[in-house]
Amino acid sequence: MLKIAVLGTGRIGRMHVDNIVAHPKAKLAGVFDVNNAVAQEVAGNHHAKQFSSVEDVLNASEVDAVLIATSTATHAxxxxxxxxxxxxxxxxxxxDLSLDRVKSCEQKIKGTNIPIMLGFVRRFDKGHRAVRTSIEAGAIGDLHQVIITSRDPDMAPDAYIEVSGGIFRDMTIHDFDMARFILGENITEVSATGSRLVNNALMERCNDYDTVTIVLKTASGKQCIINNSRRAVYGYDQRVEAFGSKGMAISENHPMNNMRLYAENFTDQKPALMNFFIDRYGEAFNNEISSFVDAVEQGKNPEVGFEDGKQALMLAEAASRSILEKRIIRLDEI
Amino acid sequence: MLKIAVLGTGRIGRMHVDNIVAHPKAKLAGVFDVNNAVAQEVAGNHHAKQFSSVEDVLNASEVDAVLIATSTATHAxxxxxxxxxxxxxxxxxxxDLSLDRVKSCEQKIKGTNIPIMLGFVRRFDKGHRAVRTSIEAGAIGDLHQVIITSRDPDMAPDAYIEVSGGIFRDMTIHDFDMARFILGENITEVSATGSRLVNNALMERCNDYDTVTIVLKTASGKQCIINNSRRAVYGYDQRVEAFGSKGMAISENHPMNNMRLYAENFTDQKPALMNFFIDRYGEAFNNEISSFVDAVEQGKNPEVGFEDGKQALMLAEAASRSILEKRIIRLDEI
Amino acid sequence: MLKIAVLGTGRIGRMHVDNIVAHPKAKLAGVFDVNNAVAQEVAGNHHAKQFSSVEDVLNASEVDAVLIATSTATHAxxxxxxxxxxxxxxxxxxxDLSLDRVKSCEQKIKGTNIPIMLGFVRRFDKGHRAVRTSIEAGAIGDLHQVIITSRDPDMAPDAYIEVSGGIFRDMTIHDFDMARFILGENITEVSATGSRLVNNALMERCNDYDTVTIVLKTASGKQCIINNSRRAVYGYDQRVEAFGSKGMAISENHPMNNMRLYAENFTDQKPALMNFFIDRYGEAFNNEISSFVDAVEQGKNPEVGFEDGKQALMLAEAASRSILEKRIIRLDEI
Amino acid sequence: MLKIAVLGTGRIGRMHVDNIVAHPKAKLAGVFDVNNAVAQEVAGNHHAKQFSSVEDVLNASEVDAVLIATSTATHAxxxxxxxxxxxxxxxxxxxDLSLDRVKSCEQKIKGTNIPIMLGFVRRFDKGHRAVRTSIEAGAIGDLHQVIITSRDPDMAPDAYIEVSGGIFRDMTIHDFDMARFILGENITEVSATGSRLVNNALMERCNDYDTVTIVLKTASGKQCIINNSRRAVYGYDQRVEAFGSKGMAISENHPMNNMRLYAENFTDQKPALMNFFIDRYGEAFNNEISSFVDAVEQGKNPEVGFEDGKQALMLAEAASRSILEKRIIRLDEI
Incomplete structure (x- = not known):
């Protein structure tokens, strides 16, 4: 039983709490949130301890691990x-949103053998993972192209967009990690294009984009295309396609249900796609916790770690610069 | 080059004419129709001979084969x-609609080695045929169940229904043949249920049904379910499913086009299914002529012959009787 | 909070326990099982009370409701x-397996206003339910035909088959209820066909069938076809199709994951379908508990009750008799 | 009846001949090919005239129109x-492969009112066209992103690759036109990436690429991604996706047949996709001729003309330059 304390009991933190409570090999060691009332409610629901400070959590001998689901600025x-x-x-x-801060954190924790796992949950999706597994098994031969389509069902609130660090850091960051997961090879070049088509006023104000295309390339010439939109009215569009010398593997979207209607002159499916990440990646969030618990208990490296977080951020920096300079950015420029 | 004369230049006859003209190994030897004007037009379009009578056709030395697409009553x-x-x-x-007439015809032509092919066109559909091929290749192991869904896009004209011989002879006849094609084993038992749900008044007047379910069984216990409706508003519903000890093969429907729309809260495809047999089975009609040409030229038995026509009609008789007597009919009772 | 005690902590009982524990409006009041060790373990895992007898459970004032997941013979x-x-x-x-026992139970509890819900879980599947909802909304017009395909991924253990009461009572019972749910009208006629194609020896010994087709008909002529097999090697095949005057609604199968592979000369999806009911209907089991909790708390009739259990058993009886007598059985003969 | 002479009776020319012959409003006025034997055979098969020179064709009063299917170098x-x-x-x-030659041709024919149609056949594909129609009908709102996936089933012969003008001129040219068709707005920026992953030696020798990604952008910020490979082992991969403010329309691939197999632990479809353009776009080639005939007979502008050919070539030039200069190329630089 891995005893995990959860720091931050907002929407994501509470979901992790539920998964930990239901997990056969994990135990909720307690929760902490700067919002006392929220933490109290979560603790109460699960008969769990409410810690009074981060220090309390970290000093508690009954805590084996912490799950950090607080605001981004506190992560490092x-x-x-x-x-x-x-x-x-x-x-x-x-x-962190700042690559410098990530690098200083990296320096500070260098040499530690404490397991650190980053929450790139999409790696734990059955379908996306099956794409990776197919590649490893040779089912599509040598990998040539990857296409990642990733569109949110709707704009996040303005207040979030304003401090999110821009689309490459708040949204594409997941796709950069997915690209690395699927490509299995270092990315050397990044080019990006951005448009303001969903909410021009907000995007101008934030110097941000709502519709972007990013093209990545590896040393051996493998190509990866990422396309993002901040609003897809038909739901949460999440597809991964890998194309290679012997075939193609596609992780398709998830419909809300499997009922299809055939009517006069059309067929339809209604509602369309699953709406957002807590549903669409619900099973993946569970698998992610299992992977963390297994890594810690078995002394293995977590499947996705600090370096992965840093690399994804470097790709985000490169993409931002590519838009400004209208050229391909080599990753070694970052 | 097989020189084929076409008897009957109604809708189906004209389609066969087009396929013969376009066929690399066939030649249109001429046409005949009791409607002189129609025959003249078809002959003119293709610079082909218009015969003045059936006798002329049959006496013509340049005619190798006849394609009979006249009204049912003249077939035998x-x-x-x-x-x-x-x-x-x-x-x-x-x-013929009458099993007695079919049997007398059978007697009359007994012992001939003239190739006779029956136009059960669905056997030549790529998808349905792939089901049969999969079974023969052992891909689904021993066959256990077959489900044939066959629904017309709309009611035929009243005038047709009134003389068609009833749903089992005008519509299910194709499915009885498909059942035999897929089962690959003699059918021993037939039970049927009929309802009047699409056009009750017409069906009562004709002592017919518009919605039927037929269950067939072979000596070894294989089961086949056929379900028909005279009207499916979403198009021509034509599916064949074969289930066995090692798997299942399904020949799916054909959409009108492959464009799918994802909109707010639904996805759709529009128009729905292909509408009727000349489109849906267009390629199969071509394959059918090829099969006939090949059989004649190579001296092989046609893939579907007189006996198949007779057997399908016997199943229709059994189904009719099952509805009347509310019991399973053994085929040896027919 | 509805306080529910669970009687029987076998596989199904434990799954219900998990769902109750996770449910925001339910509370696990305790468990009982004749197997003391199993009950102790379940109770321990959830810090729940282990009752020492059924009487204890029924006498406990803190118990609002019981969930009966014991062996069939004890249900009534x-x-x-x-x-x-x-x-x-x-x-x-x-x-119960015996219709007489069900009727005597019915007499005994007649007049009670205690809510009784029967665990026909498939009614709570999103896709199947969407079919029903589509019908109620008029999306397919008047209902004409229903096709229920229901095949287990593999034979149950011999020991289970031997005492199960036969395929109509152990397997088709779910489909009989689904038929009633979708048809929304009383069934008046039943005919059935059975074969021994999967395990002939076992089926002969048990006087049972492994491959069956059942045709149901309502007073107004609506038809329903059920087809079952005790073994579909590609997974748990669970489809419901409703066809009507204005269209068709199909609740399709659930693949294991949404990854599809396109290779030289073929495309595939691997593994195939979800394997069995705890996975395939996992979400439905949750919805079912919610429905029960809501019904009890709001004083409504449960969505599926004692009468539904009795009707499904009557259909099973009729199907058995139809096979023996090789004729259509009117439900009023039962 | 539009009387069309076909210049060039290679594979494509012969296909057009067949379509013209079968077309109800067109007539084959004759054929010409520098290869006398080939032309003779085609003429013979269709009882059509074989012209002895291009001059003969152009002088023939019975010729209304010419279909140019000769080698590229002769087109202008x-x-x-x-x-x-x-x-x-x-x-x-x-x-032509040279933009200069296209421009000189443009000068020469300037002011003519002779209808000139370019054979961008994919515009006449039902599915792709339905995407365009959906956009025009407002079904997906404002267009934001277009993704065109276009992969040949196999490398063309070396001899073809060596003189084709490179992947952007021999293959992507179709996709550039499709991009313009779907975007419905002028493209202002082009960036491209190329790799040699299928046949490195050949590509190096020809200074060409076999795997490319092109990103196009319009003045209003619409984005279009094209991805190409010279070899997709699973068949001819041809998809068009349009994403907008109110939804998405996808023109999906065409399987070889609609039979799907469900076996132990996998489902498959075999063979995979249609193999090449004569099959995949067979219906589109027919529609294209119809469109041409209608335009000429009704005095309308052809749906796709000289300017479209020139624009596609300009995009190819821009893509080539983008690879060389590793930057976004503005179309006004070309």
Missing amino acids: DLIEQAVAAKKAIFCEKPI | DLIEQAVAAKKAIFCEKPI | DLIEQAVAAKKAIFCEKPI | DLIEQAVAAKKAIFCEKPI
Whole structure:
């Protein structure tokens, strides 16, 4: 039984709490949130301890691991503190919006053997993972092209967009990690294009984009196309396609239900796609916790770690620069 | 080059004419129709001979084969005459509505080695045929159940229904043949249920049904379910499913086009299914002529012959009787 | 909070326990099983009370409702006792294998206003339910035909088959209920055909069938076809199709994952379908508990009750008799 | 009846001959090919005239229109000659490999009112066209992104690759036109990436690429991604996706047949996709001729003309330059 304390009991934190409680090999060691009332309610629902501070959590001998689901700005600090306290760490992405801060954190925790897992949950989706597994098994031969389509069902609230660090850091970050997961090879070149088609006013104000295309290339010439939109009215569009010398593997979208209607002159499916990540990746969030628990208990490296968080952020930086300079950016320029 | 004369230049006859003209190994030897004007037009379009009578056709030395696409009541007579004239025969289904007439025709032509092919076109559909091929290749192991869904896009005209011989003879006849094609084993038992749900008044007047379910069984216990409706508003519903000890093969419906729309809260495809047999089975009609040409030229038995026409009609008789007597009918009672 | 005690902590009982524990409006009041060790373990896992007898459960004032997941032979007795103790009841299907026992139970509890819900879980599947909802919304017009395909991924153990009461009572019972759910009208006629194609020896020994087709008909002429097999090697085949005057609704199968592979000369999906009911109907089991909790708390009739259990059993009886007598059985003969 | 002479009776020319012969409103006025034997055979098969020279064709008063299906290098000359001879023109793409030659041709024929149609056949595919129609009907709102996936089933012969002008001119040219068709707005920026992953040696020798990604952008910020491979082992991969503010329309691939197999642990479809353009776009080739005939007979502009051919070539030039200069190319630089 891995005893995990959850830091941050917002929407994502509460979902992790539920998964930990239901997990046969994990136990909820307690929760903490700066919002006392929210933490109290979550603790109460699960007969779990409510810690009064992060320090309390990190000093508690009954805590084996911390799950960091607090606001982004606190992630790097909490990672450093938890490493110092020798607690295993599961941290929601991103490590930080600033690559410099990520690098300073990296320096500080260098040499530690504390397991640190980053919450790139999509790696744990059955379909996406089956694409990776197919590639490893040779089912599509040598990989040539990857196409990642990733569109949110709707714009996040303005207040979130304003501080999110831009689409490459708040949204594409997941796709950059997926690209790395599927490509299995270092990316050397990045080019990007951005448009303001969904909410021009907001995007101009934030100097951000709502519709982007990113093209990545590896040293051996493998290509990866990522396309994002901040609003797909038909639901949460999440597809991964890998094309190679011997075939293609596609992880398709998830419809809301499997009922199809055939009527006069048309057929339809209604509602369309699953709406958002807590549903669409619900099973993946579970698998992710299992993977973390297994890694810690068996002393293995977590499947996705600090370096992955850093690399994804570097790709985001490169994409931002590509838009500004209207040229391909080599990753070694970052 | 097989020189084929077409008897009957209604809708089906004209389609066969087009396929013969376009066929690399066939030649249109001429046409005949009791409606002189129609025949003249078809002949004119293709610079082909218009024969003045059936006798002319059968006496013409340049005619190798006849394609009989005249009205049902003339089929058996024309088969007998063509056999006497030693012309290879392609005859549209059914041979006749009366099993007695089919049997007398059978007696008359007994012992002939003239090739006679029956126009059960669905056997030549790529998808349905792939089901049969899969079974023969062992892909689904021993066959256990077959489900044939067959629904017309709309009611035929009243005038047709009134003389068609009833749903089992005008519509299910194709499915009885498909059942035999897929089962590959003699059917021993038939039970049927009929309802009047589409056009009750017409069905009562004709003592017919518009919605039927038929269950067939072979000596070894294989089961086949056929379900028919005279009107499916979403198009021509034509599916064949074969289930066995090692798997299942399904020949799915054909959409009108492959464009799918994902909109707010639904996805659709529009228009729905292909509408009727000349489109849906267009390629199969071509394959059918090829099969006939090959059989005649290579001296092989046609893939579907007189006996198949007779057997399908016997199943129709059994189904009719099952509805009357509310019990399973053994085929040896027919 | 509805406080539910679970009687029987075998595989199904434990799954219900998990769902109750996770449910926001339910609470696990405790468990009982004749196998003391199993019950102890389940109770321990959830810090729940282990009752020492059924009487203890029924006498406990903190128990609002009982969930009966014990062996079939005990269901009717437990229903009677729980009604006497005024506990709301959720009972796994079937009520009993004997229609006489069901009727005597019915007499005994007649007039009670205790909510009794039967565990026909498939009614709570999103896709199947969407078919029903489409019909109610008029999306397919008047209902004409229903086709229920229901095949288990593999034979149950011999020991289970030997005492199960036969395929109509152990397997088709779910489909009989689904037929009633979708048809929304009383069934008046039943005909059935059975074969021994999967395991002839076992089926002969048990006087049972492994491959069956059942045709149901309502007073207004609506038809329903059920086809079952005890073994579909490609997974748990669960489809419901409703065809009507204005269209068709199909609840399709659930693949294991949404990854599809396109290779040289073929495309595939691997693994195939979800394997069995705890996965395939996992979400439905959850919805079912919600429905029960809501019904009890809001004083509504459960969505599926004692009468539904009795009707499904009557259809099973009629199907058995139809095979013996090789004729259509009117439900009023049962 | 539009009387069309076909220049060039290679594979494509012969296919057009068949379509013209079968077309109710067109007539084959004759054929010409520098390979006398091939032309003779085609003429013989269709009882059509074999012209002895291009001049003969253009001087023939019974010829209303010419269909140019000769080698690429002759297209511009033949267009100029046919315009001079006042014959309506259908010309296979591309006009020429050299943009300069296209521009000089444009100058020469400027001011003519002779209809000139370019053979961008994919515009006439039912599915792709339905995407365009959906956009025009407002079904997906404002267009934001287009994704065109276009992969040949196999490498063309080396001899073809060596003189084809490179992947952007021999293959992507179709996709550039499709992009323009779907976007419905001028493209202003082009960026491209190329790799040599299928046949590195050949590609190096020809200074060409076998795997490319092109990103196009319009003035209003609409984005279009094209991805190409010279070899997709699973068949001819041809998909068009349009994403907008109110939804998405996808023109999906065409399987070889609609039979699907469900076996132990997998489902498959075999063979996979249609193999090449004569099959995949067979119906589109027919529609294309119809469109040409209608345009000429009704005095309308052809649906796709000289300017479209020129624009597609400009996009190819821009893509080539983008690879060389590793930056976005503005179309006004070309």
